[in-house]
Amino acid sequence: MATEFYSDYTDLQLAGLLSQGDRLAYTEIFERYSMLLIAHAYKLLADQDAANDVVQDVLLNLWQKRERLDLNTSLSAYLYTATRNRIFNRKSHQKIVDRYADTMIAYMEGTHTNSDDFVREKELTAMIEKEIRALPEKMREVFILYKMEDLSYKEIADRLGITDRTARQQVYNALKILKTKIDIYLSLFPFL
Numbered sequence: 585m586a587t588e589f590y591s592d593y594t595d596l597q598l599a600g601l602l603s604q605g606d607r608l609a610y611t612e613i614f615e616r617y618s619m620l621l622i623a624h625a626y627k628l629l630a631d632q633d634a635a636n637d638v639v640q641d642v643l644l645n646l647w648q649k650r651e652r653l654d655l656n657t658s659l660s661a662y663l664y665t666a667t668r669n670r671i672f673n674r675k676s677h678q679k680i681v682d683r684y685a686d687t688m689i690a691y692m693e694g695t696h697t698n699s700d701d702f703v704r705e706k707e708l709t710a711m712i713e714k715e716i717r718a719l720p721e722k723m724r725e726v727f728i729l730y731k732m733e734d735l736s737y738k739e740i741a742d743r744l745g746i747t748d749r750t751a752r753q754q755v756y757n758a759l760k761i762l763k764t765k766i767d768i769y770l771s772l773f774p775f776l
Contacts, residue, residue: 590608590609590611590612595613595616599659602647603650603653613659621643621663622639623635624664625671628668628671633748633752634674637756639667708766716728724758725744726744726746726751730755
């Protein structure tokens with residue numbers, strides 16, 4: 585098999601071949617690092633599915649940016665750093681979206697306090713509701729079950745006849761979409 589030959593290459597050689605679009609070099613990098621990166625991601629996330637998703641994103645991104653790949657360090661250091669950064673971005677993104685989704689829910693439950701907060705929360709709520717309505721139908725349904733009805737991924741999967749992983753991915757994708765929309769509002773009202 586041709587990949588056995590690639591297993592003899594150094595990371596530097598593989599990176600050079602990767603930048604030229606060599607799929608077998610990419611396959612070797614994937615096989616060499618995917619399990620190590622997943623173990624690393626799992627230590628930081630304590631969630632196997634999330635760890636798999638992060639590493640899949642990192643390795644896909646490596647392939648997509650192969651022609652512009654400029655390693656100032658070793659390939660392994662690059663991959664570990666990319667994985668760590670992806671995890672931190674994911675956690676930070678999740679905290680921001682959760683915070684503002686909670687604000688929306690609190691408003692909808694009537695726990696707002698003063699008139700300035702009321703106006704800002706009303707605007708935020710309207711914007712979030714609009715963006716939730718704009719999500720693709722299945723994604724919207726999963727997101728509402730997760731955030732509004734507080735169902736677990738397993739409960740959502742059972743109710744909709746999908747896998748836990750699909751439910752988790754749909755929520756992640758919805759949060760990613762909503763974050764980009766919310767960021768604009770947050771830049772105007774960062775003190776909410």
